[in-house]
Amino acid sequence: MRIYTVFCSLCVIACLSACTGGKGGGKVEGDGSLPAIREVSALPLARQTFSHVLSSSGKVAACAYADLYFRTAEMIAHVWVKNGDRVHKGQKIAELDLFQLKNALVQSSNSLKQAELEMQDVLIAQGYSPDRMEEIPAEIIQLAKVKSGYEQSMAQYEVAQYNLENGTLITPINGVIANLYGKEHNMAQASQTFCRVIDTGTMEVDFKILESELGMIGIGDEVEVVPYSAEIGKLQARISEINPQVDDKGTVRIKARVKGNSWLLDGMNVQVFVKQELKNQLVIPKSAVVLRNGKQVVFTLEGGKATCYDVHIALENAEEVVVASGLEEGMQVITAGNENLLQGTPVKIRK
Structure with missing residues (x-):
């Protein structure tokens, strides 16, 4: 009795097994009774344009800013x-309290004038006239500046003037x-830093994508930026920079520039969507793909029966997928009513 029970269980499993690759794997063997004909929806598989969307999270940063201190x-x-x-x-x-800074400038100015007089005395002692500096050799002038402390006084005056201007x-x-x-x-x-001045006229979004997705984008491609703040709404940006390095997490850093929007804030979190139109792809609805024993399979309508194919999905969006292998153009792909189909199940098109 126990052996009989195990044998029956194995028969049931065999009947419910999925495709084994390629075309179906043959018809499902039954007990001789006629199975019910299931109604399904189907469409012919044809090559068409696929709307692919890459999504990532990013941060807004100002392209230009100035830290003041x-x-x-x-x-x-x-x-x-x-x-x-x-x-x-x-x-x-x-502005600072400028009293000390102005006073330092006055003192350094007086010191510079005193050093200038001393330099003239040195030149006179060497037999030269300070009124005709163009006739004095350069080495003599340099010697006079060193002895009088003129250059040091000039440096102190310039620092005092600089500090006052930056007060x-x-x-x-x-x-x-x-x-x-x-x-x-x-x-x-x-x-x-006392404060930062941010130029909000031109902002950029910093985000990352997987290295496997790098071939799908390029400089100048348009992206959609969606801030988490609902009041701002969707914004358009263009990719301006692609960092030529893959990090330890397998991602590449991208920058996209958003122009003319003063509502974005430096450091704001956003969602980034990169949309592409890929032509000449085998596209089917997501509803056409079902799981059998952990594998993705698609049923087609052939001769009034369901035929099962293992498929490899390359890309997907919210509603459709791109089939990389497993199906051929022109097949009638079952898109609805495929939840409980098996290999060889009789089917007909819904009216």
Whole structure:
């Protein structure tokens, strides 16, 4: 009795087994009774254009920005802007208390004048007239400058002048103020950025794709950028840079430039979609592909019966797939009603 039960179970498994590769593997053997004819939907397999979409997550970064910082540690006297303010090139951002800086410039200016007088005395002592510097040999002038300390005084004067000029922060570009944390009546930190001016007119998106997908994109290709912020909506960008290196995770870094959108923020997270139209592909609906014993198979309608084929899927999108191997153009591919089909199941087209 036990042997009989095992034998029956093996028969059932054989009847339900999937395709073994190539065309079907033959008809399913039954018990002699006529199986019910199943109604299905089918369409002829033809080559057509396939809309392929690569998706990735990325971050927005400004193509141009300027970090502004004070060169000296002095008290902050004025701050004329705040985070989020739009500023224009040449506009004042903040200013230090300039008393010490102006005083240092006056002192260095006096020292420079004194050194200049001493240099003239050295030249006169050498028998030359300071009013006719063009007639004095270069080595004599250099010697006079060293003895008088003129060059050192000039260097100190230039530093004092530079510090005074940079006591007022002026933006070198148009943009938006970000990362401003300094306050009036507080000491400026010479080693820290006071604020950043971000040019939001041209932003770029930094994202990654798999190295296997690298051949599907190129410089200048258009991509779709979708911020997580629903208020902004979809944006268009073009690939501007492809880093020629694959990282340890098998991905390649890509940059795409978005122009003319001031709503994007530096560091914003986005979704990136790269759309391509691939011509001359064997395309079938996703509904045509079913699983049998862990394999992807497709049923075709041949002579009023279902025939099973193992297939290899190359690409897919939300609704369709590209068949790389297993099917031939012109076959009647069953697209609906294939959930419970077996090799050789009688089928007919739904009206």
